[in-house]
Amino acid sequence: MKPLAASLRPNSLDEYIGQAHLVGEGAILRNAIESGNIPSMILWGPPGVGKTTLANIIANKLLCPFYSLSAINSGVKDVREVIEKAKQGDRAILFIDEIHRFSKNQQDSLLGAVEQGIITLIGATTENPSFEVITPLLSRCQVFILKSLEKEDLLNLINKAVEYYKEKEDKIIEIKELESLMRISGGDARKLLNAIEIVVSQLGNDNIITNDNVSLIIQQNLTSYDKKGEVHYDIISAFIKSMRGSDPNAAVYWLARMIFSGEDALFIARRMLILASEDIGMANPNALLIANACFEAVNKIGYPECRIILSQTAVYLATSPKSNSTYMAIDTALDLIKKTGDLPVPLHLRNAPTTLMKEIGYGDNYKYAHSYDNNFVPMQFLPDGLKGTKLYETGNNPKENEIHKHLIQMWKDYYNY
Secondary structure, three states: OOOHHHHOOOOOOOOOOOOHHHHOOOOHHHHHHHHOOOOOEEEEOOOOOOHHHHHHHHHHHHOOOEEEEEOOOOOHHHHHHHHHHHOOOOOOEEEEEOHHHOOHHHHHHHHHHHHHOOOEEEEEEOOOHHHHOOHHHHOOOEEEEOOOOOHHHHHHHHHHHHHHHHHHOOOOOEEOOOHHHHHHHOOOHHHHHHHHHHHHHHOOOOOEEOHHHHHHHHHHOHHHHOOOOHHHHHHHHHHHHHHHOOOHHHHHHHHHHHHHOOOOHHHHHHHHHHHHHHHHHHHOOHHHHHHHHHHHHHHHHOOOOHHHHHHHHHHHHHHOOOOOHHHHHHHHHHHHHHHHOOOOOOHHHOOOOOHHHHHOOOOOOOOOHHHOHHHOOOOOOOOHHHOOOOOOOOOOOHHHHHHHHHHHHHHOOOOOO
16 A cells, blocks of 8 residues: 555646745746756755655656656666666656765766756755755756745645545544644655654544644654654764764664665764764874765765775774863863953964054064974963963873873973873
8 A cells, every 4th residue: 555645646736735936837947847848957955845746747747758766776877777778769857866865976977968968857855956966967957946845735735635535545534633743744745644644544443633642653653754853863863972982883783774774874974074073083183084084985985885984984983092172172262252252362473464563563572483492482372361271171092191291391381281
């Protein structure tokens, strides 16, 4: 049996709900579709607002071959196979869901076919295409922005769902209260319909939907309809905390959970990049380099091969010594600035590009470090009101223990190291 969301998927623009600014009467995309002259395009918007549905409607309207790929489990080989098939006919549409997950090389493989008109590309993305789609491909596509569904749109969907149950399953559903359904949907049609389906399936003979039974049933079935909601954040939290807690086994487990569910590889790599500085920092400065290399590699390669790079990096970060000293230092400094305001820069540190500035003391008594032994000379660099304020506290690990000794030698007369 098809899911409710699939059963209610519209087949024409007249049945389509939402996005009136694009497909309403006289709107730009509707005019292009009805004229049969559509450009390659990127549909950018949050989940569940009709991007995939709109691509299918376009293909139905134009009566041309329609190929669909998911960036999660497709690669350059799949793209080339579609292009070869498309060459056999006059016109074909290639729809790529979550195109932001395609690596640079995978996106490059589309360029020639799009430019030559072999395929009309329709890419769907929840991410800003300016950052996630390569410039040459983006320049060949029109970007259309889709919006979260409005309350009126969601009410329309709810009415369609009630009508569907009445006509197709001979089941009368009474929706007594709407607030919980509306809150759960967040403007996402798929999430709304999935929630209704789950609730209806567990109501038994009592087909009255209320805020209380919606909240209770959905909470019990959270993972079955919303892998990008609370569970999504719980799992990334477990992943980060496992690496912070130096457990490589748990880190790889939670990584696998995210990969298995189709999590964005760049999202995972981005979080590890943050952890490398926030939780490892000066205890192992190479961690930041490794994490950055991971991010770059994942961006170039994509799934499925990038899972190996993600795993290597997660294990490296989990087994690295830990320090949050630089994270604490910058937050302490920001708190200090809130309390003390914009204190003046000491005169000897100010730039003196003009004669007047030199005459009033800008740059006086500044000591050029490279003119002294070991390229160092003690001097006050903080504003006068903060002299001797220590913001960076070294962590207790081999690397920062060495740094601590070095700081004592240099700054014993200025800071309490």
